[in-house]
Amino acid sequence: xxxxxxxxxxxxxxxxxxxxxxxxxxxxxxxxxxxxxxxxxxxxxxxxxxxxxxxxxxxxxxxxxxxxxxxxxxxxxxxxxxxxxxxxxxxxxxxxxxxxxxxxxxxxxxxxxxxxxxxxxxxxxxxxxxxxxxxxxxxxxxxxxxxxxxxxxxxxxxxxxxxxxxxxxxxxxxxxxxxxxxxxxxxxxxxxxxxxxxxxxxxxxxxxxxxxxxxxxxxxxxxxxxxxxxxxxxxxxxxxxxxxxxxxxxxxxxxxxxxxxxxxxxxxxxxxxxxxxxxxxxxxxxxxxxxxxxxxxxxxxxxxxxxxxxxxxxxxxxxxxxxxxxxxxxxxxxxxxxxxxxxxxxxxxxxxxxxxxxxxxxxxxxxxxxxxxxxxxxxxxxxxxxxxxxxxxxxxxxxxxxxxxxxxxxxxxxxxxxxxxxxxxxxxxxxxxx
Amino acid sequence: xxxxxxxxxxxxxxxxxxxxxxxxxxxxxxxxxxxxxxxxxxxxxxxxxxxxxxxxxxxxxxxxxxxxxxxxxxxxxxxxxxxxxxxxxxxxxxxxxxxxxxxxxxxxxxxxxxxxxxxxxxxxxxxxxxxxxxxxxxxxxxxxxxxxxxxxxxxxxxxxxxxxxxxxxxxxxxxxxxxxxxxxxxxxxxxxxxxxxxxxxxxxxxxxxxxxxxxxxxxxxxxxxxxxxxxxxxxxxxxxxxxxxxxxxxxxxxxxxxxxxxxxxxxxxxxxxxxxxxxxxxxxxxxxxxxxxxxxxxxxxxxxxxxxxxxxxxxxxxxxxxxxxxxxxxxxxxxxxxxxxxxxxxxxxxxxxxxxxxxxxxxxxxxxxxxxxxxxxxxxxxxxxxxxxxxxxxxxxxxxxxxxxxxxxxxxxxxxxxxxxxxxxxxxxxxxxxxxxxxxxxxxxx
Numbered sequence: 078x079x080x081x082x083x084x085x086x087x088x089x090x091x092x093x094x095x096x097x098x099x100x101x102x103x104x105x106x107x108x109x110x111x112x113x114x115x116x117x118x119x120x121x122x123x124x125x126x127x128x129x130x131x132x133x134x135x136x137x138x139x140x141x142x143x144x145x146x147x148x149x150x151x152x153x154x155x156x157x158x159x160x161x162x163x164x165x166x167x168x169x170x171x172x173x174x175x176x177x178x179x180x181x182x183x184x185x186x187x188x189x190x191x192x193x194x195x196x197x198x199x200x201x202x203x204x205x206x207x208x209x210x211x212x213x214x215x216x217x218x219x220x221x222x223x224x225x226x227x228x229x230x231x232x233x234x235x236x237x238x239x240x241x242x243x244x245x246x247x248x249x250x251x252x253x254x255x256x257x258x259x260x261x262x263x264x265x266x267x268x269x270x271x272x273x274x275x276x277x278x279x280x281x282x283x284x285x286x287x288x289x290x291x292x293x294x295x296x297x298x299x300x301x302x303x304x305x306x307x308x309x310x311x312x313x314x315x316x317x318x319x320x321x322x323x324x325x326x327x328x329x330x331x332x333x334x335x336x337x338x339x340x341x342x343x344x345x346x347x348x349x350x351x352x353x354x355x356x357x358x359x360x361x362x363x364x365x366x367x368x369x370x371x372x373x374x375x376x377x378x379x380x381x382x383x384x385x386x387x388x389x390x391x392x393x394x395x396x397x398x399x400x401x402x403x404x405x406x407x408x409x410x411x412x413x414x415x416x417x418x419x420x421x422x423x424x425x426x427x428x429x430x431x432x433x434x435x436x437x438x439x440x441x442x443x444x445x446x447x448x449x450x451x452x453x454x455x456x457x458x459x460x461x462x463x464x465x466x467x468x469x470x471x472x473x474x475x476x477x478x479x480x481x482x483x484x485x486x487x488x489x490x491x492x493x494x495x496x497x498x499x500x501x502x503x504x505x506x507x508x509x510x511x
Numbered sequence: 512x513x514x515x516x517x518x519x520x521x522x523x524x525x526x527x528x529x530x531x532x533x534x535x536x537x538x539x540x541x542x543x544x545x546x547x548x549x550x551x552x553x554x555x556x557x558x559x560x561x562x563x564x565x566x567x568x569x570x571x572x573x574x575x576x577x578x579x580x581x582x583x584x585x586x587x588x589x590x591x592x593x594x595x596x597x598x599x600x601x602x603x604x605x606x607x608x609x610x611x612x613x614x615x616x617x618x619x620x621x622x623x624x625x626x627x628x629x630x631x632x633x634x635x636x637x638x639x640x641x642x643x644x645x646x647x648x649x650x651x652x653x654x655x656x657x658x659x660x661x662x663x664x665x666x667x668x669x670x671x672x673x674x675x676x677x678x679x680x681x682x683x684x685x686x687x688x689x690x691x692x693x694x695x696x697x698x699x700x701x702x703x704x705x706x707x708x709x710x711x712x713x714x715x716x717x718x719x720x721x722x723x724x725x726x727x728x729x730x731x732x733x734x735x736x737x738x739x740x741x742x743x744x745x746x747x748x749x750x751x752x753x754x755x756x757x758x759x760x761x762x763x764x765x766x767x768x769x770x771x772x773x774x775x776x777x778x779x780x781x782x783x784x785x786x787x788x789x790x791x792x793x794x795x796x797x798x799x800x801x802x803x804x805x806x807x808x809x810x811x812x813x814x815x816x817x818x819x820x821x822x823x824x825x826x827x828x829x830x831x832x833x834x835x836x837x838x839x840x841x842x843x844x845x846x847x848x849x850x851x852x853x854x855x856x857x858x859x860x861x862x863x864x865x866x867x868x869x870x871x872x873x874x875x876x877x878x879x880x881x882x883x884x885x886x887x888x889x890x891x892x893x894x895x896x897x898x899x900x901x902x903x904x905x906x907x908x909x910x911x912x913x914x915x916x917x918x919x920x921x922x923x924x925x926x927x928x929x930x931x932x933x934x935x936x937x938x939x940x941x942x943x944x945x946x947x948x949x950x951x952x953x954x955x956x957x
Contacts, residue, residue, distance in 0.1 A: 196850065196851045391877050391883065392877050393879075393883070427849060428849055430850050433849070434849075437937060440937035441883065441937055443938040444931075444937060444938050444940040444941075446940070489937060489938050491890060491895075
């Protein structure tokens with residue numbers, strides 16, 4: 078009897094394990110699927126396997142063992158991304174006193190136990206981009222986090238080293254003079270010039286080291302024929318001294334090598350133009366951040382194909398008044414995107430919970446002239462592309478993560494409510510739909 | 512005595528020096544105020560009278576100068592008004608949806624505007640021959656929005672002061688003296704759809720001064736010169752460098768001042784006590800800024816003790832106090848909040864039958880987001896109809912201006928907002944704004 082009951086228990090636990098392992102297939106039947114990457118699909122089916130989207134379309138075969146989520150009559154769309162968030166971080170802790178500190182990593186400031194994320198999740202936001210503050214000129218590296226809960230930053234991390242955050246002409250305490258602006262620009266430039274020198278030194282060392290090792294090898298080969306007379310080079314090759322490693326420049330040379338983009342927060346149009354000039358001079362990949370007066374230089378930004386994270390759409394999200402926002406224009410995002418600039422929208426709110434307003438920011442951009450589809454893209458696929466995570470999130474396509482939001486209406490409608498949120502195939506908000 | 516003329520002078524300075532453009536308006540109102548004070552000074556002791564004579568002579572010259580200014584101004588103003596009347600055409604607006612607020616939504620209706628007032632609203636009213644027709648058949652028309660608490664236009668610079676920094680109690684101070692209707696921010700706000708706003712001193716003084724109600728544009732821009740007295744029992748009113756420095760100190764100061772007002776006879780003139788007298792007599796409403804539960808409770812106690820005609824401003828916390836509030840509420844701008852419990856509170860307040868209005872606290876938030884506040888409140892449970900009324904007629908009733916604005920009705924001021932879609936959809940943009948029958952903003956236009 079004991080053996081039999083143990084056997085039953087074993088079977089039972091096996092069943093539970095199997096169901097909890099997430100290996101199950103899920104099929105979502107949705108009234109309208111907003112794929113973002115392509116046309117929306119009426120009465121579509123999304124098939125999920127192992128947390129990834131396996132297939133999507135109108136005639137997708139639903140496997141017999143798949144759990145079906147019936148969302149007919151409802152909208153399904155990819156999880157929203159807030160490209161300018163304070164979630165999981167505390168604003169006061171985002172600014173180093175040093176002005177050049179790209180070696181800092183935002184991940185070290187992430188507090189996974191902040192519970193605000195549940196409210197944000199309930200509004201359909203599944204990923205956020207968090208970056209260091211704007212007090213430092215080169216403030217550190219930002220990261221994309223998923224709102225799936227977790228006890229360590231690593232569990233939530235989608236991508237680290239997304240960009241090195243820089244700031245030009247951002248005032249502290251609303252005081253700014255032309256001279257400080259020049260100094261900002263000059264200091265960042267100086268840091269990159271020093272990084273270039275560091276890179277050259279490092280390359281030189283690597284070359285010398287290679288040469289040294291080559292010679293050493295030759296020497297050893299010669300030594301094998303020791304019986305031969307000891308003619309030829311008597312001087313032994315000298316091992317080159319390794320230059321001292323510098324964590325600041327180690328990061329900056331990655332920026333110079335285009336491995337990490339440079340994200341420059343600039344508000345005034347002169348600062349924006351300076352940011353473009355800086356990126357040109359050092360050949361870095363550039364992401365313009367905030368870009369408050371970008372609408373004045375839309376052509377210039379479009380011509381260089383520099384992507385922009387416009388935030389906030391409304392100054393009401395920030396603690397006003399702020400000097401930077403003096404010429405804020407709610408039509409900024411619309412003017413830039415119509416001018417051919419790739420625009421992502423960020424909430425740039427007062428605190429972490431503000432990220433819940435991501436859909437609201439996009440809807441407000443529509444009210445101010447942005448195209449409806451472009452606005453929807455600007456809180457999903459466009460930020461994913463800019464932040465280098467488009468292979469994982471941002472649209473509903475086969476192969477991408479199953480980060481899916483189900484709403485009872487179009488996300489821009491006031492009456493629309495988020496009913497369910499999935500991250501990597503797991504229901505993280507809402508209950509099973511009937 | 513000395514004190515009161517001091518404060519009058521300071522007020523004068525405010526009007527005169529704090530901003531260039533507003534100086535004209537400031538000078539008019541402070542000149543009037545000044546005359547008023549010097550006229551009401553008959554009971555001065557002789558000695559003091561002689562002392563004051565020299566000063567007064569200098570002042571008389573100033574007053575003369577001001578009268579001269581006023582004459583010039585009024586001449587130019589009437590010229591301007593003549594031109595404005597010329598410009599002001601009768602309008603016939605045909606709209607896809609007319610949100611009257613007080614009488615439902617009229618689909619495919621017409622609004623006739625005559626002499627700056629709404630002359631007729633309906634499916635098919637008679638259109639006067641000379642009226643200019645505006646075709647808005649794919650658009651929505653709603654009454655101009657009312658921002659129930661704003662600090663817009665109070666300084667030339669966005670960092671200007673809206674709070675008196677020396678004296679904690681200045682009920683005689685009128686915010687109108689600092690208001691500049693030509694200020695950049697006011698012009699910019701025309702595109703927000705807000706047509707009327709209550710302008711008030713900030714939150715940092717226990718008894719800060721008198722609020723005013725103004726329109727954002729037009730010849731007839733002043734609705735109420737003195738709309739009530741702004742009180743603050745919020746934390747902001749506690750200072751480290753002057754009294755009050757504690758909450759108890761704050762409450763005792765307010766009580767003392769109200770008691771003073773109560774006992775005020777007219778034997779000697781005191782402008783501060785005079786204002787507070789009309790407050791305790793219930794002739795003048797008070798706007799009490801309070802946020803947390805203890806602040807709301809303290810405000811409620813004072814209201815009951817002195818039987819004040821009160822409106823609460825802020826009310827950011829205090830879910831437990833919702834039942835006890837028992838007076839109209841001007842709620843915080845919702846975009847300055849982010850937690851669900853704060854966003855849901857609006858509907859909780861409305862559910863117990865309290866009349867609500869929205870506010871921008873501009874420049875704290877953008878006046879454009881007055882409507883956004885209402886939409887967020889709806890997203891978090893507020894009834895859409897209540898939200899719409901809170902933006903318009905309910906706000907007008909709370910501020911006592913519902914005879915003139917707040918709905919699309921015959922006889923009311925022609926203050927209208929034309930939107931590309933329904934008022935409570937975020938994607939609806941402001942296409943046109945009309946104040947007193949004059950088109951003051953047009954999207955894509957000037």
